[in-house]
Amino acid sequence: MKKDKLHIHWYPGHIAKAEKKLKEQLSLVDAVIEVIDARLPYSSSYDNITRLLGEKPRLILLNKSDLVDSDELKNFIEVLEKESGFPVLKSDAKNSKDLGFIVRKAVELSEPRIQALMKKGLLRRPARVMVVGMPNVGKSSIINKLTRSSKTKIGAKAGVTRQQQWVRINPKLDLLDTPGIIPMKQEDQERAKKLAFVNAVSENAYSNEIVAKELLSILDLKYSDVVKSFYKVDELSLDCIAKSRNWIVSGGNPDIERTAIYVLRDFREGKIGKFILDDFEG
Numbered sequence: 001m002k003k004d005k006l007h008i009h010w011y012p013g014h015i016a017k018a019e020k021k022l023k024e025q026l027s028l029v030d031a032v033i034e035v036i037d038a039r040l041p042y043s044s045s046y047d048n049i050t051r052l053l054g055e056k057p058r059l060i061l062l063n064k065s066d067l068v069d070s071d072e073l074k075n076f077i078e079v080l081e082k083e084s085g086f087p088v089l090k091s092d093a094k095n096s097k098d099l100g101f102i103v104r105k106a107v108e109l110s111e112p113r114i115q116a117l118m119k120k121g122l123l124r125r126p127a128r129v130m131v132v133g134m135p136n137v138g139k140s141s142i143i144n145k146l147t148r149s150s151k152t153k154i155g156a157k158a159g160v161t162r163q164q165q166w167v168r169i170n171p172k173l174d175l176l177d178t179p180g181i182i183p184m185k186q187e188d189q190e191r192a193k194k195l196a197f198v199n200a201v202s203e204n205a206y207s208n209e210i211v212a213k214e215l216l217s218i219l220d221l222k223y224s225d226v227v228k229s230f231y232k233v234d235e236l237s238l239d240c241i242a243k244s245r246n247w248i249v250s251g252g253n254p255d256i257e258r259t260a261i262y263v264l265r266d267f268r269e270g271k272i273g274k275f276i277l278d279d280f281e282g
């Protein structure tokens with residue numbers, strides 16, 4: 001297969017199936033935690049999330065906050081809260097300091113539905129919450145982080161087509177132990193490239209050179225000086241970076257593939273700097 005562009009194979013059937021499963025999981029919970037990659041506050045959220053989630057209360061987590069600038073993130077949090085009408089918190093799945101806030105907010109968001117059930121004569125029960133989001137945004141890490149404090153599996157509640165496992169996080173909160181995965185739509189190649197930067201699409205689906213070039217051109221718009229000084233170059237191109245690093249193949253040509261792989265890796269590991277790659281207008 002010629003990898004001259006992104007080939008992301010999310011056939012409509014896949015999306016329909018994933019959405020159906022998500023809807024089934026949603027019917028079991030009072031609220032959802034939507035996980036977004038803080039480096040892509042718009043691009044790593046699903047366009048149709050509101051259609052999918054309906055009226056379900058939502059806590060939005062800008063995860064991987066350790067990889068972005070905290071002042072820039074603060075601005076994004078304000079904007080996203082206004083736009084979505086839901087609470088937005090930053091989170092870092094490698095650190096447990098945000099844990100208490102997340103648990104408290106999830107419980108708070110679930111309360112109206114529990115109150116409604118109690119009005120119908122049912123006994124109070126713990127809030128039921130699930131984690132949703134695109135691939136690789138950190139859903140499993142967050143579930144692990146939340147469940148590490150409490151390893152009590154509380155067993156199965158029946159879903160429509162299969163049993164779901166729950167974990168009791170504390171007396172007020174039960175968490176569905178499997179994340180709801182939201183697949184990406186294939187048509188949006190601009191977004192697909194951004195998602196490739198943060199490893200949210202399979203590496204087999206694209207050419208490193210094309211994605212790394214695109215990354216450099218976006219970084220050049222917003223963070224030119226930081227990136228140039230990191231690579232000790234005057235111009236942000238794979239060519240210049242290869243020469244500056246002395247990555248040369250036989251014949252004296254710059255080793256573009258190797259450079260592309262390194263640039264993507266440096267970015268993903270946060271080595272170049274702390275960057276947010278979406279703009280407010282999305």
Ligand SMILES: Nc1nc2c(ncn2[C@@H]2O[C@H](COP(=O)(O)OP(=O)(O)O)[C@@H](O)[C@H]2O)c(=O)[nH]1
Pocket residue numbers: 063064065066067091092093094133134135136137138139140141142179
């Ligand atoms: N730096 C950083 N890496 C994270 C964070 N959360 C998750 N990761 C990493 O991102 C990758 C994907 O995480 P995972 O939880 O498997 O994502 P999922 O596909 O949404 O379940 C893993 O390599 C995690 O270690 C975070 O807050 N900060």
Ligand SMILES: [Mg+2]
Pocket residue numbers: 139140141179
């Ligand atoms: Mg996972």
